[in-house]
Amino acid sequence: MDQYAVVGHPISHSLSPEIQAQFAAETEQQISYSAIQFELDNFADQLHELQSQGYKGINVTVPFKQQAFELADRLSPRARDAGAVNTLIFQPDGKIAGDNTDGIGLCRDLIINHNVLIEHRKILILGAGGAVRGVLGPLLAKKPRLLSIANRTVEKAEKLAEDFSAVGNILAGSFNELGHEKYDLIINGTSAGLLKEVPPVPDEVLGINSICYDMMYDIKNPTAFVQWALDRGALRAYDGLGMLVEQAAESFYIWRGIRPQTTEVIASLRQ
Ligand code: ATR
Numbered sequence: 001m002d003q004y005a006v007v008g009h010p011i012s013h014s015l016s017p018e019i020q021a022q023f024a025a026e027t028e029q030q031i032s033y034s035a036i037q038f039e040l041d042n043f044a045d046q047l048h049e050l051q052s053q054g055y056k057g058i059n060v061t062v063p064f065k066q067q068a069f070e071l072a073d074r075l076s077p078r079a080r081d082a083g084a085v086n087t088l089i090f091q092p093d094g095k096i097a098g099d100n101t102d103g104i105g106l107c108r109d110l111i112i113n114h115n116v117l118i119e120h121r122k123i124l125i126l127g128a129g130g131a132v133r134g135v136l137g138p139l140l141a142k143k144p145r146l147l148s149i150a151n152r153t154v155e156k157a158e159k160l161a162e163d164f165s166a167v168g169n170i171l172a173g174s175f176n177e178l179g180h181e182k183y184d185l186i187i188n189g190t191s192a193g194l195l196k197e198v199p200p201v202p203d204e205v206l207g208i209n210s211i212c213y214d215m216m217y218d219i220k221n222p223t224a225f226v227q228w229a230l231d232r233g234a235l236r237a238y239d240g241l242g243m244l245v246e247q248a249a250e251s252f253y254i255w256r257g258i259r260p261q262t263t264e265v266i267a268s269l270r271q
Helices: 016-027 043-052 065-071 077-082 102-113 130-141 154-163 224-231 241-256 263-270
Strands: 002-008 031-037 057-060 087-090 096-099 122-126 146-150 170-173 183-188 206-214 236-238
Touching: 002 016, 002 043, 016 031, 016 241, 016 263, 043 065, 057 065, 057 241, 065 096, 065 130, 077 096, 077 102, 077 130, 087 241, 102 130, 102 241, 122 130, 130 146, 130 154, 146 154, 154 170, 206 224, 224 236, 241 263
Parallel strands: 002 031, 002 057, 122 146, 122 183, 146 170, 183 206, 206 236
Antiparallel strands: 057 087, 087 096
16 A cells, blocks of 8 residues: 655644545545654654655645755756645655645635636735745736735745746735735735734725635634634635645645545535
8 A cells, every 4th residue: 555644743633644535535546644743853864764664755744845845856846936845756766756736725725616716816915934935836827917925024025026026916015015905815824823813914905805815724713814804894705724625635646646526525624
């Protein structure tokens, strides 16, 4: 049986083993998939140990995505753009290939699961850390009219805008600078939700048809950002559970060459 795992620190709350088990059952693939907590130092040694045990592929989560990027012998274009790797493939020649499925996971959740249009729309993205860098390429590939990046530390937003300026129409600024016009889609990519906080974005960004999306998820309760949006009358506010499942589905597809259905998996996790 081919072995896969997700590695991170901490990892005990990961839903990935459950998600991948459902994909495997549905597609009748005989695989095992476990969650393994890595020590914080020596990512490379721990990874090579799994490679020598015969694992076929690894999902990488916080805080190792940049280290996985650096360690990979080969990188997909989207991993290169993201500067981070969440999917590793141990190849038959002993090389390690790195890919990033976070951005396509976000786009598929928005476009397919939630019927959100990106093309020609104005998008505001909150945050400028690794999570945001990971999704900018795939978002810009969908040709929004404008993508504004607002961040507490403005320089980080400016750096991202500069790095991706060739791919689309991008603005960078503080929450206040960018927060005085309305956006069609507002995506929270900050980690403020970990502290149940919401980035200080002015209410004016919300129009009557604005859609809000939190890259974080909470299975039981609305996330702080989803609640913020609902409190201000947003009709459509989604958390990132679907993104989690979609990025997992893309990893499964890379490893197994078969694309699992996601709708029922998302619904079953929500229950
Ligand atoms: P990740 O990998 O989750 O992106 P990160 O690279 O540390 O983690 O980035 C965290 C992001 O959340 C940053 O944009 C950070 O803002 P700064 O760049 O100014 O630090 C943002 N962030 C974290 N806590 C926040 C808060 N309470 N309010 C607003 N932004 C916050």
